[in-house]
Amino acid sequence: MDGEDRSFRTVMPARWRRDLDIVEAEAALLVGRLLWDSAGRRDPVAAEELFDRAARRAAQAGDSVLQASAVLRAAFLGLYGGDPRAGIRRCVQAAFIAAPVSHALFALARLHAAEGHAMLGHVGECERALAAARGAMALIDADDPASGACPARTYRRLAGAAQLALGRYAEARVELGAAAAAHEPGRVLALLCGQLTLACLGEGDVDAALRYLWSAIELVELTGSLGALAVASRATRELVAVSSGAARGGALQAVDRLLAVSAAG
Template sequence: MAAKRIGFVQRRKAAGFTQESLAEFLGVERSTVGRWEGAETEPQAHIRPKLACALKVSAEELQSLLDDITITDTNPSDRMTYALENPTSADLVVVAYLHERLRQLDESYDQESSTSLLGTAGQLHGQVRYLRENAGNPRVRRALYEVEADSATFMGQLTWDVSQRRDHAASLAYFGEAVTAARHARDPSTESYATLRMSFVALYGQKNAAQGVTFAEQAAEVAKVVSPSLTGLSLLHIAEGHAMTGALKECEDALKKAEAQFDRVHPDDLAAPHYTVNEYNRLAGSCYLALDLPERAEPILRMPSRALVAKKKSQAIALGNLTLSLIRQGKLDEAAATMHRTIDAVELTRGGGGLNLAFTAGRELRQWRSEPWALEINDRLLALM
């Protein structure tokens, strides 16, 4: 498994050094610099101040460059196998490999069914935990905690999806593990996101709006110093919790606060993909639907239902809510067409949120069950079961 510190190499070149000239400046062999860049070794403590000065970075920035390891060969390697057999030998290259595998799985989330991902994700999560529990190097252990926080969050999502949002206990256990691991890694963004996922379970699974708001408030509090994106997303779910209890003013206050977070998003906010105008519209529309204001929900939901083509699970939720807003306004022709689009999206991924909304819409169409168009929809819903 080949690896490279690409950021370190780029910083060396930007500072005007070749491997040979940097080695000469530091009084080391050129091969030593090569091993640093190949993630085989790290600079010893006594040489780091001079190295940081040469690269024109702070000590903290130098450490970040050394921690940023890219796997250049994604095939499983003897190094990974050896680490699983001898877990105290795990190093940052092994951590980078695990992180890359998790990234690949996460990228598949919106395109594949959660059932198809669960086995591989569970195996990876087990490897991460095993290596973290036995890691001999404190820095490696902390880096493994970072991966564990992400993999536990992912497992919580998959478990809840596969159970069609019924297995709350298992999902909450994974999210709780993610929060604990994120705190060990001192990663408030991941801690906030895992806490927010706990809010989802309370809001959509347990139907406990008050608990959902509490979790979302905790997520917003953790995120506020590091991530406007996660702060905004948390505020959207606070709004949704208030909408579920019919509290229009509190809901709209939270929506306004969430919208204000758009202006604070910055390039270093790693959570920015989670909080977009499409997510804002999807959740704002859901709020007005919960408040029994389908005429206000409909135009808001039309935007994300078109824009979220690449995120089929999110699109299915937006389409399901749009269907409900149309049914509740008596726009049956449009509702039927949108219902078919909802089922199309659900068939691709079988995401729990979209699946549940499809069946909710199906129940609301029962009063027209003798109509041919309603019978066709019912047949498709039966096939989903």
């Protein structure tokens, strides 16, 4: 912001300044999300700058819920962009901001921290983060300004992802299956089906893995979800590597379909 903008903001009534800060924060948050998605989740720099700007504006406006949401969105850049340690740091920051104002946002931040710890193989830290999330969820009430941010299905989805990352395939399959049953067809269900494919492969259930994989590919084709496409691609590679006989034929057909979906995208 240049000097002229700062001078203009200084003479504005306080309520107008706060409203402008919130509008700027919400706009930066939206554009950051669009940039991250359009870059195929591979170039976090521009998105991170926007999320940081959103967090600063929200803090200036005194909106802790919006600030925590922006910081948590920045955490996703690390968690799903190859830097889980940075993601965990952001999750801790988001949880600290959310703690006085929203049990739901605090729980969501701790759940994502658990996922990050699982990616790094930190079993104890993951379990403590999951326990903290469960405790906070029990305290969510109608007065929570972000009461819908962390429903039970979100807990099961992220707890399942954490168990999958830790190689606890049976536990992951239970949690992810329950989460999938609670979601309508869309991007989230596409991701869950890909994760369920991996969980079934971990258990050695190739037939179930192939069924989930086909569902994942069909949903990726419908939704264009890049995150789900990445998981489905990994699951396809692993399925081809372990399958034989009729299952291998199905796996190779899935490869062809996935390549077609990727080319169309």
